[in-house]
Amino acid sequence: MTDQERVANLQSLGYTERESQFLLQAALHSGYFLRRQYCAAINRKLGKTIDNFITKLRADRHIKDIDLRYRRKVYSLCSKPLFDALGEPENRNRREHDAQTVKARLMGLDYVLSRQDARWFPTERDKVLLFEELGIERQHLPVWRYLSKDRQQTTLRWFVDKPLIFRAEADPIIRFCFVDPGYRTTDAFASFLRNYRPLFTRLESFEVVYIAGFSGAFPEAYRLFHRLVGPSGTAPEDPISAEVIAYFRDKREHAVAGLGSFDQSRLDRYREARKRFASAQFDGMFERWVSGEESEVRAVLSPESRGNLHLRGTFSTQHLAFNFGLFGSLYESERGD
Numbered sequence: 001m002t003d004q005e006r007v008a009n010l011q012s013l014g015y016t017e018r019e020s021q022f023l024l025q026a027a028l029h030s031g032y033f034l035r036r037q038y039c040a041a042i043n044r045k046l047g048k049t050i051d052n053f054i055t056k057l058r059a060d061r062h063i064k065d066i067d068l069r070y071r072r073k074v075y076s077l078c079s080k081p082l083f084d085a086l087g088e089p090e091n092r093n094r095r096e097h098d099a100q101t102v103k104a105r106l107m108g109l110d111y112v113l114s115r116q117d118a119r120w121f122p123t124e125r126d127k128v129l130l131f132e133e134l135g136i137e138r139q140h141l142p143v144w145r146y147l148s149k150d151r152q153q154t155t156l157r158w159f160v161d162k163p164l165i166f167r168a169e170a171d172p173i174i175r176f177c178f179v180d181p182g183y184r185t186t187d188a189f190a191s192f193l194r195n196y197r198p199l200f201t202r203l204e205s206f207e208v209v210y211i212a213g214f215s216g217a218f219p220e221a222y223r224l225f226h227r228l229v230g231p232s233g234t235a236p237e238d239p240i241s242a243e244v245i246a247y248f249r250d251k252r253e254h255a256v257a258g259l260g261s262f263d264q265s266r267l268d269r270y271r272e273a274r275k276r277f278a279s280a281q282f283d284g285m286f287e288r289w290v291s292g293e294e295s296e297v298r299a300v301l302s303p304e305s306r307g308n309l310h311l312r313g314t315f316s317t318q319h320l321a322f323n324f325g326l327f328g329s330l331y332e333s334e335r336g337d
Contacts, residue, residue: 001087009085013060018042019053027077027086028122029112029164030105031093032066034074037106041113066102074102088123093162103324104181108164110320111177111211118166118175127159130174136202142195161192173205173314180212181324186224193228200229200313201303211318218317225315241301244282247273248289 003024010020022041026033035050042049054075057063062079077083078094097105112120121127131141144160147153159165164177178192189210200206208229210221250262250270259267289297 006086009087010082013062013082013085014056019056023077023082024086025112025120026109027082027093028088028091029120030109031077031091031095031097032074032102032105033077033109034072034106037109037113074106091123100181104179106324107181107211107213107320108177108179110322111179111209111318112164115166115168117169119169120164120166122164124157124159127165130165131199134203136199140198140202142199161195163192163196173207174203175207175209177209177211180210180214180217180221182212182214183217186217186220189221190224190228193225197228198303203312205312207314207316209316209318211320213320213322213324215317215319218319221317222315229313229315241298243273244277244285244301245289245294245298247277248286251286252290 006024007017007020010023011017015023022033022038025041026037035046035054038050038053039046044050054063057075058065060079062077062082064076064078066074066076068074076094076096078096080089080094083089083091083094093105112118121130128138128141132138138158141158142161144157146155146157148155164179166175166177167173168175176196178189180189183189193208208225210218210225212218247270250266250273253261254270259270262270285297285300
């Protein structure tokens with residue numbers, strides 16, 4: 001389902017185009033929103049416009065009020081009909097979450113609203129299709145496995161942690177956002193980098209955007225990124241690399257001098273490898289290997305062992321102006337919630 005179709009479906013529920021566009025962003029990227037975020041999206045001040053919008057959402061039971069400190073409210077988009085209209089009936093954004101997750105979602109929505117130049121990939125399907133179109137198989141995407149209650153069936157879900165992923169207009173770089181709602185350590189960021197490293201290694205260029213309300217977290221995050229994504233963080237070479245290179249050597253010798261020098265063990269190995277690596281992909285790699293591009297072929301076969309990942313990946317930070325004090329934050333930013 002396209003965003004245009006989603007907006008049209010929301011309009012059929014009685015929302016204006018402007019309201020529908022905001023609900024699309026808030027529901028798929030966050031599941032929660034604040035009054036000021038709707039005002040920012042439509043470039044209006046707090047007042048009757050937002051009051052009418054909230055009244056309509058309440059009347060249709062499309063939101064639930066969450067009371068927090070300072071008599072502030074967070075609005076949870078928890079309505080199944082609303083997510084049905086978005087083509088996401090099973091989207092977990094409409095479920096209840098702990099306070100830290102809600103805070104991270106709201107921070108993420110602030111960033112989304114600030115990047116109107118971006119093309120976002122908010123749903124699991126959107127993300128999977130993006131990387132499949134880039135030629136990356138699902139086995140290299142971050143995946144979580146869930147067992148059924150009887151432990152007889154396994155369900156696979158990709159991008160369960162729901163990272164914000166986007167591309168800027170006319171820019172090939174894929175950007176991954178990590179939102180820090182106030183973690184006391186960098187453990188969560190380290191896990192994020194390790195989970196996504198297999199995907200990073202298969203991209204020509206990428207950027208990790210570290211989003212936080214406290215700039216003091218940035219230096220350590222920067223050091224961690226360069227330690228885990230830099231040369232010291234490379235994985236051992238995949239054993240398949242040596243097997244493919246051995247097959248290429250046998251294949252070249254077969255083409256040049258025949259099989260006379262092959263003993264039975266080597267001949268059996270060569271025949272098995274011919275079956276195993278019989279594809280246009282390996283034929284292309286063989287031509288590159290013959291041309292002297294063995295290091296490039298090894299990089300394709302075992303991208304996670306590349307030592308130059310840090311040359312294709314960059315790190316940036318985004319300091320949010322709002323401190324989200326309604327969650328009891330320790331941040332001391334310039335403005336309130």
